[in-house]
Amino acid sequence: MAPDLPRTRMDDVTVERVLRVVEAIPAGHVAAYGEVGSVVGVGPRLVGRILRTWGSGVPWWRVTNASGDHPLLARALPYWEAEGITVKPNGRGCRMAEFGADLTLLRQESAASLAELDDDTAP
Structure with a gap:
C-alpha cells in the first residue's frame, strides 16, 4: 500500500489505531467519525463499524457524526452529563463548535x- 493512500482494510492494527485515537479524545469533548478517521487514515464508516464491534472498552460516547448527533444518544447521555456535554436544542446530539x-x-x-503500533508492525 502506498504511504499516501488511506487504509481501507479492517485489520487488527487499523482497529487498534481507531480505538487508541478514541481513547485520546479528552473528557467533555467529542470528535466526529470522520475526524477520528482522518487521524488514523480511514473513512468514517469504518470508524463506526470498528466502534460498533470493538468499541465497548473505549469512550465511544465521545464519537459523533459531523453535526454532533449521536446515534446512541440515550445510552451516551449519562456519560455526557458526567462530562458536562450538553444536548443541543434538536435533542439529537451536541454542538460541535462548543464540544468538538x-x-x-x-x-x-x-x-x-x-x-x-507502527513500530510493532514494522517488518
Missing part, C-alpha cells in the same frame, strides 16, 4: 500511542 475536540491536540495526544 481540538484535532491538532488529538493528533498530538494520540501520536505516541500510534507510533508504538
Whole structure:
C-alpha cells in the first residue's frame, strides 16, 4: 500500500489505531467519525463499524457524526452529563463548535500511542 493512500482494510492494527485515537479524545469533548478517521487514515464508516464491534472498552460516547448527533444518544447521555456535554436544542446530539475536540491536540495526544503500533508492525 502506498504511504499516501488511506487504509481501507479492517485489520487488527487499523482497529487498534481507531480505538487508541478514541481513547485520546479528552473528557467533555467529542470528535466526529470522520475526524477520528482522518487521524488514523480511514473513512468514517469504518470508524463506526470498528466502534460498533470493538468499541465497548473505549469512550465511544465521545464519537459523533459531523453535526454532533449521536446515534446512541440515550445510552451516551449519562456519560455526557458526567462530562458536562450538553444536548443541543434538536435533542439529537451536541454542538460541535462548543464540544468538538481540538484535532491538532488529538493528533498530538494520540501520536505516541500510534507510533508504538507502527513500530510493532514494522517488518
